[in-house]
Amino acid sequence: MIQTLTLPRPDDWHLHLRDGAMLAGIAPETARHFARAIIMPNLVPPVVTGAQAQDYRDRIRAVTGQGFTPLMTLYLTETTDPADVVAAHRAGIITAVKLYPAGATTNSASGVRDFDRVRGVLDAMAEAGIPLCTHGEVTDPDVDIFDREAVFIDRVLDPLRRATPQLRVVMEHITTADAVAYVQSAPEGLGATITTHHLVINRNHILVGGIKPHYYCLPVAKRETHRQALVSAATSGDARFFLGTDSAPHSDDAKESACGCAGCFTATNTMSILAQIFDTADALDRLEGFVARHGPGFYQLPVNSESLTLEKTADPVAYPAKIDTGAGPVTVFDPGFALYWRVKDMPAS
Ligand code: NCD
Ligand code: ZN
Numbered sequence: 599m600i601q602t603l604t605l606p607r608p609d610d611w612h613l614h615l616r617d618g619a620m621l622a623g624i625a626p627e628t629a630r631h632f633a634r635a636i637i638m639p640n641l642v643p644p645v646v647t648g649a650q651a652q653d654y655r656d657r658i659r660a661v662t663g664q665g666f667t668p669l670m671t672l673y674l675t676e677t678t679d680p681a682d683v684v685a686a687h688r689a690g691i692i693t694a695v696k697l698y699p700a701g702a703t704t705n706s707a708s709g710v711r712d713f714d715r716v717r718g719v720l721d722a723m724a725e726a727g728i729p730l731c732t733h734g735e736v737t738d739p740d741v742d743i744f745d746r747e748a749v750f751i752d753r754v755l756d757p758l759r760r761a762t763p764q765l766r767v768v769m770e771h772i773t774t775a776d777a778v779a780y781v782q783s784a785p786e787g788l789g790a791t792i793t794t795h796h797l798v799i800n801r802n803h804i805l806v807g808g809i810k811p812h813y814y815c816l817p818v819a820k821r822e823t824h825r826q827a828l829v830s831a832a833t834s835g836d837a838r839f840f841l842g843t844d845s846a847p848h849s850d851d852a853k854e855s856a857c858g859c860a861g862c863f864t865a866t867n868t869m870s871i872l873a874q875i876f877d878t879a880d881a882l883d884r885l886e887g888f889v890a891r892h893g894p895g896f897y898q899l900p901v902n903s904e905s906l907t908l909e910k911t912a913d914p915v916a917y918p919a920k921i922d923t924g925a926g927p928v929t930v931f932d933p934g935f936a937l938y939w940r941v942k943d944m945p946a947s
Pocket of ligand 2: 612613638846
């Protein structure tokens, strides 16, 4: 018996597309299924001005064509000009601003050290209704890497939201039950993205039986109870939780290294994995909210009018183990279980 599920075309509310040959190689993997994505600005050098965001958007569109809409973000630094942020938003160039605590993750050296120095930008964003996307980890070397998200909530996020209550905030790629509870406790103005891979792996997947570099990402996967809290939140139907894959390609030589880069590349098989997870949780009817409705609701954008159909298969779905790019091969995330949902061929856009 073939089961099908038709949804509005999904969006990805947290995505790394990189630049140059890597962009050309991996952007089609997202554009094939997703209508829009929030594009992370952590290029080298980062995307810090409206003009740079506009140029980067053009480079993305040159690869994906018109069927995919990149929603651009600016990388918040201590020297960001509030007027540039507001002007870029008014001109429709940017959708949000991204906060990386300095040193938290890949290419985050230009991030924020002293939060008092970005107060003017945050106030201007609150006033103009521009959301702040946060990489929610402290970088204090004294804080254990597995505790960095929970400590960020207490030390940075909660004080920031109290100081600027009108600011709309997205906690990106949450990994803990603490973050789920914090989002659930917020009356409004706070949302959270959840990645595909954090719904699948816990820290044992990275470390037991040999180190698995393709499961290493930031924030690092936590213990199983946290993964279960994320699955519960994603499948709950609560509109504050929505998909942000954080699909973050690195070439295999950069991942399989004595000092391997953080990032899981999930763009290729995300929809199959999510359908499998929601099916297993007996929550297929809630997949539509998570991938296609809650995100537009938070970002105050329309739900996509085109659709995407998933189909349950008798045999496991095949997908490529690697994507070959001009910047080297990129390993596709392996969930470790067979996938029995495939995206039906979509009309070329
Ligand atoms: C991201 C990357 O590679 O740019 N890596 C990751 O592990 N998620 C950076 C980030 O979003 O933290
Ligand atoms: Zn990311």
